[in-house]
Amino acid sequence: MTNIEIRDFIANAIEENPVMLFMKGTPHQPACGFSARTSAALNALGVKYAALDILPDPRIREELSGLSGWPTIPQLFVEGELVGGCDIVMEMYESGELADKLGAEQPAGDEAPVPEPQERRQPPIGLENRLE
Amino acid sequence: MPSASELKERIQAALPGAEVAVEDLTGGGDHFRAEVVSDRFDGLSRIQQHKLVYDVFGSEVGGPIHALSIKTSTPHGGTR
Numbered sequence: 459m460t461n462i463e464i465r466d467f468i469a470n471a472i473e474e475n476p477v478m479l480f481m482k483g484t485p486h487q488p489a490c491g492f493s494a495r496t497s498a499a500l501n502a503l504g505v506k507y508a509a510l511d512i513l514p515d516p517r518i519r520e521e522l523s524g525l526s527g528w529p530t531i532p533q534l535f536v537e538g539e540l541v542g543g544c545d546i547v548m549e550m551y552e553s554g555e556l557a558d559k560l561g562a563e564q565p566a567g568d569e570a571p572v573p574e575p576q577e578r579r580q581p582p583i584g585l586e587n588r589l590e
Numbered sequence: 591m592p593s594a595s596e597l598k599e600r601i602q603a604a605l606p607g608a609e610v611a612v613e614d615l616t617g618g619g620d621h622f623r624a625e626v627v628s629d630r631f632d633g634l635s636r637i638q639q640h641k642l643v644y645d646v647f648g649s650e651v652g653g654p655i656h657a658l659s660i661k662t663s664t665p666h667g668g669t670r
Binding site: 492519523527528529530540541542543544545546549550 | 644
């Protein structure tokens, strides 16, 4: 893939998915605490979202940050607009703004969602085959 | 390796009059948390507020500064 193809892919993903999360790892297997918290917040709200793992190719992150002007991962887009990274998403989750924005029900209890323990536990060494 | 006090000084230099607290979360000089109170944030969205702080460090965020967690507010309280 060329850089332009990567950029187009990212731009399309943002445009086509009303709730689009760029993260390190996947919602099932986040590879970073910030990404884990952000996807856990979306999971807690029960919203459907698309997620893209930026780790397989460093150019994904470069092109994404070039497009969004935002230097860090994760990045959450809603209706094509950057909402923020982990800090902003968690602030909005706690204030109920995120539920409003996504048309979701704020779960009972005011505790911020904590990722499942197994999601945070990284094996000492792991290899995921992405060559296929 | 950047230190919490260096980050604090640079944010204060970029946003004169801001109240800044920076914490080195791991002690390793690469994961930081910054709390910034500035009237420069007045009328800005959270995204714009956080970008003002990220912009102080440019491409160092994601590089030597692996993670910079940010909390912004205005002296009047709101983050909009």
